[in-house]
Amino acid sequence: LTISLVLTAVRRYFDEDDDAPPPVSTLEYIPAPGSPSYQPGPGESSEEDDPLDAFMAGIEEQVQKETTSKVVEPEPDKKKGIRDDIEEEDDEESYYRYMEENPMAGVLNDDSDNEIEYDEDGNPIAPKKSKDIDPLPPVDHSEIDYLPFEKNFYTVHEDISVLSHPQVEELRQKLGIKVTGPLPPNPVSSFAHFGFDEALLKAIRKSEYTQPTPIQAQAVPAALGVPRHYRHRADGQREDSGKELQPGDGPIGLILAPTRELSQQIYTEAKKFGKVYNIQVVCCYGGGSKWEQSKALEGGAEVVVATPGRMIDLVKMKATSLTRVTFLVLDEADRMFDMGFEPQVRSICDHARPDKQTLLFSATFKKRIERLARDVLTDPIRIVQGDVGEANTDVTQIVKIMSSATTKWSWLLANVVQFMSSGGVLIFVTKKVNAEEVANNLRLKEFEVVLLHGDMDQSERNKVITQFKRQEVSIMVATDVAG
Template sequence: ENMKAFSFGGKKPVAKKTPAAFEDAPETNKPSSKPPAAAPAADLDVDPLDAFMATNAEKMKKPTQSKVDRFQDEEDDPETAYMLALEKKKAEAAKGSVSVVSASIGNEDADSDEEVYATARAISNATRTVIPSLKTAMEELDGSVDHSKMDYKPFEKCFYEEDPEIFAMSEAEVIQLRKQLDVRISGDDLPRPVTKFDHCGFPPEVMKDINKHGYSTPTPIQSQALPAALSGRDILGIAKTGSGKTAAFILPMLVHILDQEYLQEKEGPIGCILAPTRELCQQIFLEAKKFSKSCGASVAGAYGGASKNEQRLDLLKGAEIVVATPGRLIDMLKSKATNCHRVTFLVLDEADKMLDMGFEPQIHCIMGQIRPDRQTLLFSATFKKRIREFAQRLLDNPVQITVGSIGEASSDVRQVVKVLPDATHKWNFLMQMLPPMIDDGEVIIFVSTKVASEELSANLVKFNFRAASLHGDKDQRQRDQIFSDFKKGLIQVLIATDVAARGLDVPTIRNVICFDPAKDKDAHTHRIGRTGRAGEKGAAYSLITPQDVKTAAFLVRSLQEVGQPIPEDLLALAEKETTFNQRAPGMGRGRGRGGGMGCPTSC
């Protein structure tokens, strides 16, 4: 066996000390700055004891002003604060100071999560809002770490030695393998893809959890990203939704952690994962816990919808991995609940969404706290100009890995588009198609508003379907319960808005129904990506009417990208969109449906 031996040294976790209580010592009574009022003449003969008791009684009547605890659980998390900031921008837009936002934004029926994204797109980069509640925290953190004066310990990045089976492959075989995986790679000194987890040389404790959870063959992104990450390289990964990228960064992170000294008291994490939403953070958190059990690495979360105090305590106890939204992590850094002095492995997941939400200033603030020689992995579903520029600033000589076409829907999902005469026919479609769909597995129905979600759910329940709604007005406890019931099969049909369902990963979802059209092609891709995950097959049904001309146009492009047939009625509707043939040459009737388009304009 020529595999490289890991030098984990048989290290054992140190006992984590539970921090002392954080309540400040009670303040002593301070003398009043005002002189006491003169006592009325009638009170001069009052017994001193009676006067003392009367004074105390008056004090008891006054409400006690509790000291503000900035870690109280009721405090808005940064995502909510950002939404409020954008609401202010919307008000300014109405006065003409900012470009007008889509008419649906001001509608009280609009989904509260969706407003964040729609308004963010309406604000120019020059006027992009920084979350008010974080501005002071960012100023305090900015420049607070002088890396030249820090006594950073050296650490190992490279743990990979090519397996003999991979080493024996010819260049032609490597090219053919990447073609089969639909993987494209660029950069210097590129590692070859692997075909088995055994090829990665994972230590026994990591392999134990890989086998325990039924992971047999790496997905395309895992095949190429695992050897690159284990080689210590920075990675820019562009992968379709449901590609298995979470394991592609968690597994190398665990190897990275196992090689380092154990955390001492008051030391922060070694691995840091940033994601845009609490739902995605929860999903990553659970995956990290799943793979880290045997190796003993602890995982902490720092995101909205959960108790700040509990998260703070988890961080203070010590955690090798933290999964966080940018705003909540800055809050924890400011409060000294943790620090980034030992972070040597950084992951930014769904980086495009973080930029869309306006989190770029927060990300740069956090990066300033982390040692410059860290290893950084950045994953995105798109590769637009802004992501390219962002990656250039953050990554050092990265390996760029692209799986599939950038921004395309999964080829594992069979897309079916129904052009119906009017909206009333959508209900008839559900009544006819839901029973056989439920026999195959769970179903998600996407709608555009929270009110529509509630109404459709109630109507389905009346017809004896086990249905539930999921939207931005549900609190985190309700969302968690709905997610849990859906995964267990207690709920058969989930009616959700776009953002509410992000991060939902249920392998048994076989069908997705876009009851209301998605707002754009990217949103459509995220919707149908809830099925056909990690190599499984699924179907996505889009219900549109003759009024949905713009929707028809991007649905045609989505079908063309994955080589699926385009219905005649859909193409006829798409051609009514004024710029359809200009944006997508070769899609007209006389020029063939399969070619000539090239990279979609969303790239």
């Protein structure tokens, strides 16, 4: 029976039409809980949700909130020069936009009064760097108890004291000098008239100086001697100048010069003559070791030769002080002012005691120098050699206008041997590159040449200057650093 039922079911299965449609169910499909297509009803609890799905859904919701909360940036104003075809504005558009937003740019606080200068090749010449050294702070001299000191070290020689007024004027005319001021002393004509002792005169003769220059003939008596009613001390009072120099003692004499080269030249001469009296001389300048210079000052010095900036630095470091300065010399004051040292020079003058003896030397006497002289000098004696603005009559000046660098070079080669027969030849050029070019070209012509410019360190400069001064080399090519 069982077998017959199975056979009957098989026949029915194969006899059925394959194309007949399947029976349609009348029941709707309902997904079970946990199924991917399952949607919980409004009354059902969500506790059966998958924890990972719930976490990811929370992240998506947070991201959507942050996206919708972002502030929409306004489109750039096309009137401000923003181009639409590129992402960023170019330099020209940036300039126009800036000028539109800042209409007063370049009008207020405009410090561009100085025009840009160009060299012969059309290259802009860099302006001089401003000196950013702060001056010394002001000093209240009324709170300082200064010791009195001697100002008059000059005894008039008998040959000079007997000169009549016409003879004095004749001597000044012969020297080519003009003198104004209260009771100027008579000029001299020999080193013996200064009243120096034999030791100093011997040192002067050893240096092959035969007679004083016109400025020395009148300025030395004025510097060493002060008329009795112009002295700033009571008779019989003086500082004990014979006391032994102590460590840390500031200088008695201070000489300011504009450049390190001039400072070293003055130092060499001062040391030579100071050695006669065992006077300690120290040279301080920018570019040298500040530590070595401070140590030399801490050991004590009667005379200091310095550039203004370095002197201020050392005073601020308390390596020395200016309380003992009774003799101040400003050499080439006009050049110090041209280099931007006027505030520093004035602060040093104001820092030293008010009754000091001050000497000011200047090749020109511009209004700034004249104001300085009125401010720092008391009852000054003015000595002028030649006329103001006139070239030195001791120098023969020959001016030749050359049309090109080639013409200059040909002229130099044709005349350099003749110049060398008369002494050393110093060739000034404008720029370092020109100095190197001229020096190399001369070496190719088998001339011995030394080179001097601002990019050389101090030891190299000293070596070159020494070689030229000793006439070991006859030609030096230099920029204005050697001026």
